[in-house]
Structures are given as C-alpha cells and as structure tokens.
Amino acid sequence: MKRRGRFAPTPSGLLHIGNALSALAAWLQIRQADGEFILRIEDIDKPRSRPAYAEQQQDDLLWLGIDWDEGPRAGGPHAPYEQSKREELYEDALQELLRKGRTYPCYCSRSELASIASAPHGLSSEGAAYPGFCRHLTDEERAEKEAKKTPALRFIMPPEPIEFLDGSSDSPIRYDGDALGDFVVKRADGMYSYQLAVTVDDAAMGITDVLRGADLLDSTPRQLALYEALGKQPPSFTHVPLVMSESGERLSKRDKSLTLASIRDGGAQPERLVGAIAYMAGWVDRLEPVASRELIPLYRTPRQSDGPFILTDRLLSWITES
Structure with missing residues (x-):
C-alpha cells in the first residue's frame, strides 16, 4: 500500500517559516517514499477562517516547491478537501x-x-x-x-x-x-x-503518515483514543521540533515579517528559504540556495533531541538577500 501523507493548514492567518518547515518535512517524507501527498484545508472554525488565507497558503506552498496529489485545485477521490464541507x-x-x-x-x-x-x-x-x-x-x-x-x-x-x-x-x-x-x-x-x-478526515482519506509540529504532540493520544473508539486504523505519527526565535519564542502568524507571503513580496527567492530550512533541519551542512525537490534524497526525520530550531537574525537576513 502506498504511503499517504498530508499537510493540513488552518486558514486563520498566513503561513510562517515554522509552518513551512513542517510542510516541507511532511512533503519530503512522502516524496522520498514515493507516496501520495494530500493538502487539506482545516477551516472547521468558520469564524476564524478566511478563504483568502486558504488561497494564499496554497500559492505560498507552490512557490516553495510543495505540490500535492489530492486537495484543493487538484481534486481527488476523497473530496471535498475543506473541513467546512465535511x-x-x-x-x-x-x-x-x-x-x-x-x-x-x-x-x-x-x-x-x-x-x-x-x-x-x-x-x-x-x-x-x-x-x-x-x-x-x-x-x-x-x-x-x-x-x-x-x-x-x-x-x-x-x-x-x-x-x-x-x-x-x-x-x-x-x-x-x-x-x-x-x-x-x-x-x-x-x-x-x-x-x-482531524481523526475522521485522516481515517477517511487513508492517511498513513502524519508529520506535524511538536506543539500537537499531546493531540496524538487523544486522537488514538478516538481511532480506537471508532474502530479505525491510526496512522504513524511524527512530531518535529518547532522553529523558535533567538529569544526563545514560538513563531506566530501575527508576525508579518516571518510569513511566506511577506518574504515573497520582499523579492526573496524560494530556494533561499528552502536552503535555510534545510540547514536548520540538518538536511544540508552548509547554507546555500536549494530547490525543494533536490532535498528528497537528503531528507531525514528531525529528532526531538535536535530541537527546537532557532531562526537567527543571520538566517533571516540571508533568506531575504537578493
């Protein structure tokens, strides 16, 4: 059976560099396994979700070099791929x-x-x-x-x-x-x-691998209990370290300077952002521009013992260099 992974952003704001690391890691894990990657929009919280954010998030992922086999704009046998319609x-x-x-x-x-x-x-x-x-x-x-x-x-x-x-x-x-x-x-x-x-959707979509940030680690036992109660087969779970600022704070969608949209608008190249993420995650040993697909054979799962990843001012300046 093909492995199936997913990225499932909430459209309550713009994607930031920490989201980009999780999305890239999830995508690389599945592409390395020659599996299928699904994009799902988790807009179940309708008052906080905005269609414009969902569209921007998809544009940002494609700019980063992350594509999907099923999901919005691609369709697929498990549509709809928006939680508000499920x-x-x-x-x-x-x-x-x-x-x-x-x-x-x-x-x-x-x-x-x-x-x-x-x-x-x-x-x-x-x-x-x-x-x-x-x-x-x-x-x-x-x-x-x-x-x-x-x-x-x-x-x-x-x-x-x-x-x-x-x-x-x-x-x-x-x-x-x-x-x-x-x-x-x-x-x-x-x-x-x-x-x-998320439990119902991952089961219905046949997700075999869930890779997400460590802030959702304690969601896993809750979801495993739901899988058991519903008689469904759970996926495997991987929780990667979070990206933190030099001061030790988690990145936030409210920090406009760290969003992919603002980085794009500033004229940065996606290969520089991908290169910085790869360097933070240890997939490459030096800081240089790299395309997402070039990382497929180099990917390894970030370990909790490696993190958190620190987004230094030096790294941020390097990303935005023209």
Whole structure:
C-alpha cells in the first residue's frame, strides 16, 4: 500500500517559516517514499477562517516547491478537501460515539472553563486537563442544567495509559488518560472539534503518515483514543521540533515579517528559504540556495533531541538577500 501523507493548514492567518518547515518535512517524507501527498484545508472554525488565507497558503506552498496529489485545485477521490464541507462525516462519527456511550454533555460555564484554562499546563494543544465536573451528573442534574444551557459534548478518555512510537523520538511516548482529561468533540455552539475532525478526515482519506509540529504532540493520544473508539486504523505519527526565535519564542502568524507571503513580496527567492530550512533541519551542512525537490534524497526525520530550531537574525537576513 502506498504511503499517504498530508499537510493540513488552518486558514486563520498566513503561513510562517515554522509552518513551512513542517510542510516541507511532511512533503519530503512522502516524496522520498514515493507516496501520495494530500493538502487539506482545516477551516472547521468558520469564524476564524478566511478563504483568502486558504488561497494564499496554497500559492505560498507552490512557490516553495510543495505540490500535492489530492486537495484543493487538484481534486481527488476523497473530496471535498475543506473541513467546512465535511460536517456530515463528523456528525456520523459523533453519533457512533454517542451510541457507544463514549461521550457526555458538559454544561460548564465560560468562567469555569476559563479557570481551568488558566491553570499551568505547559506545551499542550488542549490546555489544562478537564477535571470532569459534568461527567458524573445525575439524570436530574442534567435535566436541570439542560433547561438553562445547551451543552457541549465531551469524549471520555480511557483511564489506562496510551503509549505510541513517534517518528522523531528514540523511545515510546506514554500518556495517562486521566492526566489528559476528557475533551470536547462538539462545542455548545455546534462546532465540531479539531480532534474529532482531524481523526475522521485522516481515517477517511487513508492517511498513513502524519508529520506535524511538536506543539500537537499531546493531540496524538487523544486522537488514538478516538481511532480506537471508532474502530479505525491510526496512522504513524511524527512530531518535529518547532522553529523558535533567538529569544526563545514560538513563531506566530501575527508576525508579518516571518510569513511566506511577506518574504515573497520582499523579492526573496524560494530556494533561499528552502536552503535555510534545510540547514536548520540538518538536511544540508552548509547554507546555500536549494530547490525543494533536490532535498528528497537528503531528507531525514528531525529528532526531538535536535530541537527546537532557532531562526537567527543571520538566517533571516540571508533568506531575504537578493
């Protein structure tokens, strides 16, 4: 079976250099394996997503030398490739979880959830673990709350540990389900969660390899629990180190100077940006312009022990040299 990978940006802003490294690594991994690469637009959060950003992201990827076999502009057997058009699939999966007793309604107020979110939780995709306030409500208590508030739906994490091999780690990674907490699969306003949508889409599209940034590492045990609950085969996961500034801060879509669009508009050549990424990732041993396709035989998986990658002022100046 051919390996199938994907890049799945959220069109809530422009791609930055850190996104470019993740996209390039995912693309190189699959091209080196002679597999199929899919682009999916994760616009499930409709209020934050903008079609113009989705179009710009695709232009930026093509400028960088990253193409795709399936996705927007290319089509394919798993269309549509925009999450906002795939909600029936998410609802079907949600109904299956309901039938299996794997969810419960959550009536917590914004202030209660804010107090949980403000607790220390480190680098976590879901924030601090939900302590299960609504998990053991009686039928009477639920009926009383239902009359006052539309609930969200939370997925019940299994109590046993979840362990998996990560392509960027030398040893298995282990999480305790109780420590992660139950997470929302459908919000009170009707929006399906990232965790549910990405799991359903990756399974439906036959994705075999997920490569993404280390900030999503703790999404993996949650998604593995969903795969198990839905009876689906999970892909392999690889979480590459993040790109940080010299001051140790994560790159942000809000920093316009680090977006691919601004770098392009400034007249930089894509080979210089690719060369800088390859140098940071250790795919080449010297700083020089290089085309994305030239890296296919040179690619190796970045290790967590290698990172984070530091985008120095020197590197940024070199990228933008004419």
